[in-house]
Amino acid sequence: MPRLHAADVGCWVVKTARPPDAVVPGWRPGEEREVARCLRPSYRLGLMRPGQPVLLWLSGRDRPGVHATGVLAGEVGSDGDGPVVVVRFTLLPAHVPRADLLADPAVRDAEVLRMPAGSNPSSLTPPQYAAVLAHLP
Structure with missing residues (x-):
């Protein structure tokens, strides 16, 4: 997998x-x-900076997809066991189902859809993020 850059x-x-x-x-x-x-x-x-947008993704069989939107509330820190980040999330009134995103050609190749068991954090490109935002309730 190619290395990510801020852009x-x-x-x-x-x-x-x-x-x-x-x-x-x-x-x-x-x-x-x-x-x-x-x-x-x-x-x-x-690459993570306060104020950057973040999505909360529920993995698994029960309602997988985007459940909250938010922003990084601070720098990456540590809880003694490993890296931690605080995110200011707003819970969506209805989640954006994984199936809906898989059906959207603008986002279907997103890392979180190709490798749902991948580690945190994952990312979306700017066009993929725009496509997800278009699906928000």
């Missing part, structure tokens, strides 16, 4: 195997919450 990143994608209400108990659609997400150590962490 290649339209947004970051952080994944979870737990539904949003398990990530943040009581989280309601439209509410903004700060969520700490663990990341895999890689050169990509050096």
Whole structure:
């Protein structure tokens, strides 16, 4: 896989195997919450900057797809076990299903769709991010 550069990143994608209400108990659609997400150590962490857009991706068989949109709320840090970033997410009123994105030629080749079990963070190119935004409820 080719190395990413800052201009290649339209947004970051952080994944979870737990539904949003398990990530943040009581989280309601439209509410903004700060969520700490663990990341895999890689050169990509050096490309992450506060204010960059981020999507929360639910992996697995139950409602896979984009469940929240947000921005990086700070620099990548550490929790003692590894890299962590805080994201200010807003829960969507309805998720954007993985199947809808697979059907969209502008985004179907996105890393998160080709390798859904890949590590955090993943990314979308600027055109892929624009395509996902067009699917938001």
